[in-house]
Amino acid sequence: MTLTYHPLGDTGIQLVFGQTISEETNQHIRLFAARLKAEQIEGIMEWVPAYTTLSIFYRPEKIRYQALKERLEQLYDRIQGGVADAASLVYEIPTYYGGETGTDLAFVAEHNGLSEEEVIRIHSGQDYLIYMMGFVPGFPYLGGMPEAIATPRRENPRAKIEAGSVGIAASQTGIYSLESPGGWQIIGKAPVKLYDPESQKPILLSSGHYLRFVSVSKSEYDAIAEAVRAGEYKINSKEK
Amino acid sequence: MSRPLFQVIKPGLLTTFQDLGRTGYQEYGVVVAGAMDDYSLQIANLLVGNQRNEAALEVTMMGPTLKVIEDTVISICGGNLSPRVNGKPVPMWKSIAVKEGQLIEFGQPLEGIRSYISVAGGFDLPVVMGSKSTFLKAKLGGLNGRALEKEDMLYGSEQVHTIAGRSLHYDAIPEYKKEITVRVILGPHQNAFTKEALDTFLSSAYKITPQSDRMGYRLNGPELKHKTSADIISEAIPLGGIQVPANGQPIILMADRQTTGGYTRIATVIAADMPKLAQATPGAVVRFEEISVDEAQELYLRKEKIVSVLEKIVL
Numbered sequence: 001m002t003l004t005y006h007p008l009g010d011t012g013i014q015l016v017f018g019q020t021i022s023e024e025t026n027q028h029i030r031l032f033a034a035r036l037k038a039e040q041i042e043g044i045m046e047w048v049p050a051y052t053t054l055s056i057f058y059r060p061e062k063i064r065y066q067a068l069k070e071r072l073e074q075l076y077d078r079i080q081g082g083v084a085d086a087a088s089l090v091y092e093i094p095t096y097y098g099g100e101t102g103t104d105l106a107f108v109a110e111h112n113g114l115s116e117e118e119v120i121r122i123h124s125g126q127d128y129l130i131y132m133m134g135f136v137p138g139f140p141y142l143g144g145m146p147e148a149i150a151t152p153r154r155e156n157p158r159a160k161i162e163a164g165s166v167g168i169a170a171s172q173t174g175i176y177s178l179e180s181p182g183g184w185q186i187i188g189k190a191p192v193k194l195y196d197p198e199s200q201k202p203i204l205l206s207s208g209h210y211l212r213f214v215s216v217s218k219s220e221y222d223a224i225a226e227a228v229r230a231g232e233y234k235i236n237s238k239e240k
Numbered sequence: 241m242s243r244p245l246f247q248v249i250k251p252g253l254l255t256t257f258q259d260l261g262r263t264g265y266q267e268y269g270v271v272v273a274g275a276m277d278d279y280s281l282q283i284a285n286l287l288v289g290n291q292r293n294e295a296a297l298e299v300t301m302m303g304p305t306l307k308v309i310e311d312t313v314i315s316i317c318g319g320n321l322s323p324r325v326n327g328k329p330v331p332m333w334k335s336i337a338v339k340e341g342q343l344i345e346f347g348q349p350l351e352g353i354r355s356y357i358s359v360a361g362g363f364d365l366p367v368v369m370g371s372k373s374t375f376l377k378a379k380l381g382g383l384n385g386r387a388l389e390k391e392d393m394l395y396g397s398e399q400v401h402t403i404a405g406r407s408l409h410y411d412a413i414p415e416y417k418k419e420i421t422v423r424v425i426l427g428p429h430q431n432a433f434t435k436e437a438l439d440t441f442l443s444s445a446y447k448i449t450p451q452s453d454r455m456g457y458r459l460n461g462p463e464l465k466h467k468t469s470a471d472i473i474s475e476a477i478p479l480g481g482i483q484v485p486a487n488g489q490p491i492i493l494m495a496d497r498q499t500t501g502g503y504t505r506i507a508t509v510i511a512a513d514m515p516k517l518a519q520a521t522p523g524a525v526v527r528f529e530e531i532s533v534d535e536a537q538e539l540y541l542r543k544e545k546i547v548s549v550l551e552k553i554v555l
Contacts, residue, residue: 006428008478009508010536014428021473048266048476050500055476057263060511060537061544134269134474134500137378141474177269178378197368197380203268 003076005069008055013068015054021143026131029054030088030208035079041071049207050132051141090127090210092236093175093190095166096221097123101189108151108168108185119187120215122149127210127240128173138177138195138203142211145173157183164190166213188213191225192235210240242364244309245396248388252304252346257363257382258356258495259295262371266476266499273375276454276495276518277354279414279543280318284358286550287315287335289402295365295372296358297388303346303355304388308338313360313402319352319416319519334407335360352416352519360402364395375496376454406554412546416519419445421527424482424507425536429472432504433484437464441506442528446490450522454496457517459526463488470504477501480509480517482528492517510536512543 004016015032018025029049036047036056043062048055058068097120098105109116128142135141150171158181161167165176167184176182177194190213194204205211216224227233258281261274275281275298282292297304303321315335316323323330324345330336332355338344346355365372365382374382383392430438446461470486477483481493483503492509493501494517507528509517520526 007425007508007533008428008476009425009480010510010512010533010540012478012508014475046264046266048499050475051473053475055478057266057478060540061548064537065533132474132500133267134476135498137265137268137270137380139269197378202369203265203270206268 005072007065008057010060010065012055012057013065013072015056015072016052017054018052021051021131023129023143025052026129026208031079032076033208035075039075041068043068048134050134088209088240089237090212090240091205092212092214092238093192094216094220094224095124095188095190095213096216096218097188099218101162101165102187104154104167104185105187108149108187111151112149114149119149122146123173123187124213124215127212130205130207130209130211132207133203133205136178136180136195137197138205140174140194140205140207140211142173145171147171151185153183154185157181161186162189163195164192166190189221191221191228192233193228204235242395242397243399244393245312245359245363246306246344246394247309248304248390248392248394249307249343250305251388251390251392252299253302254300255304255388256298256374256376257295257365258298258373259371260293261373261495262369262375262381265369269499270369271375271378271496271499272479273373273381273454274371274495275356275373277318277356277515279515279547280354281356281358282547283333283408283412283550284315284317284356286547286554287317287333287406287408288313288358288360289400289554290358290360290362291555292547292551294358294362295382296356296363299346299355299357301349301353305346306344306394308340308342308344309393310396311337311339312396313337313404314344315358316355317358317408318355320350321353321355322347322350323355331407333413335402335404337404349521353521354518359396361400362397364397377496408550414515414519416516418521418523419525419527420516420520421529422513422516423510423531423536423539424528425510425533426507426530427505429504430506432466432469432472433506434465434467437466437488438506440464441490442530445525445527448520448522448524448526452522454494456494456497457492457520459490459492461489464490464506466504471502472504474500474502477505478508480511480514481505482507482509494518510539512536512539
């Protein structure tokens with residue numbers, strides 16, 4: 001596969017790793033980003049991995065476009081055929097399905113001819129790859145939801161969906177990291193904070209890793225929510 | 241030591257604290273925000289002896305009224321919104337002394353729409369994810385994540401000794417016009433557009449509509465047609481990116497843009513021309529001119545040199 005390079009104005013460069021969304025492309029981007037971090041090229045300010053691209057923002061007073069492009073090409077040549085240095089993690093997101101904070105669970109079940117328990121079993125029986133972060137702070141774009149529970153967006157979007165709400169939109173699933181309006185079918189709620197600007201680590205998740213929803217009871221949910229409030233909760237994660 | 245500097249008598253239309261933006265967190269979806277006109281912000285800071293990336297007040301169209309609580313030195317740069325101190329017009333692009341009890345006010349917008357008020361020593365604000373910039377949508381940064389309100393007290397950081405009367409060379413003071421040409425680098429999705437669309441884009445006048453804000457400028461003009469689709473697989477979007485949704489009307493992405501987007505982008509406005517756009521009012525006419533990355537970076541360096549030379553003199 002050949003990488004292509006495109007200027008993003010005069011302070012950015014975009015690397016295109018492929019034309020379709022795939023786990024392989026995503027891992028490739030993750031590997032490149034990890035090497036880029038280790039390389040510490042002067043003038044690079046930050047980068048943003050996405051489904052098929054890695055966008056790098058830089059300061060032309062430190063490094064010009066051509067010089068940067070050449071450095072990136074060399075870096076890419078060196079990692080050809082490499083594998084990701086660090087193992088991917090699977091973050092466990094405790095989720096209380098249904099109830100008052102997951103009111104669309106019944107609709108998702110009915111739409112797919114399943115019981116609510118089957119929807120929960122399918123939704124929580126899967127590791128979802130975090131392809132990218134974006135849209136709003138801390139929001140993960142997840143891939144890998146089984147079609148068996150795919151459900152169209154609500155006809156009337158809700159004016160307010162609480163942060164932590166777990167939803168389905170067509171064949172996508174996700175968690176709201178910030179309270180916002182939205183049309184997703186809300187099937188549950190996670191007590192963890194994906195985005196907390198006050199915290200040392202303001203963003204909980206990062207792209208290239210995986211996420212798994214773990215079904216918890218209302219009382220477990222309440223206990224975790226309490227620990228989160230007290231600043232004592234630490235998310236479980238394990239190597240993939 | 242934090243000390244009260246200004247009391248807000250009138251907040252103005254939209255007055256927020258902004259620095260050079262929240263960089264380093266875009267990969268987590270955190271919006272950059274920051275000053276719309278980064279040139280004016282940097283000059284305003286340097287004239288009062290601050291680091292160029294310190295936070296200042298970004299004033300929009302109708303400025304605030306601030307009562308001075310303690311003698312200090314300020315500078316007002318950017319759009320000319322008729323600044324006055326105690327009823328008397330004051331010069332812009334210059335450091336000026338203000339005294340306890342005086343009122344800093346604004347009048348008619350004469351040229352441009354955004355002014356920056358810097359204060360010697362900087363404002364005392366929490367640094368959230370590396371920046372003091374306000375991002376209103378996520379209620380993040382600045383003064384409790386919001387715009388100024390009546391009766392707010394604004395605090396200064398450390399006391400510094402700065403000389404009033406320092407000014408920017410007139411050659412380096414920009415003009416803000418009602419009709420502007422901004423230079424762009426084509427792409428990255430220029431191949432998604434028809435040949436006619438590219439010609440139209442580079443030869444037509446587009447009007448900035450009233451639906452324009454810190455997030456994006458929606459333009460109105462000849463339709464830009466896609467070959468097949470207006471959508472792309474979501475990717476990072478740069479400052480100045482010009483996205484074109486299916487209706488063919490371009491939107492220029494500004495300081496508060498989302499970090500990622502799924503619309504084709506025909507071009508990106510070069511960094512050196514972003515302040516021109518930042519100062520353009522709704523109703524202003526924009527034309528686009530293609531240049532190469534190399535030329536754009538030469539222009540970038542020329543501008544950077546003005547700022548860095550001033551920096552060396554001042555700091």
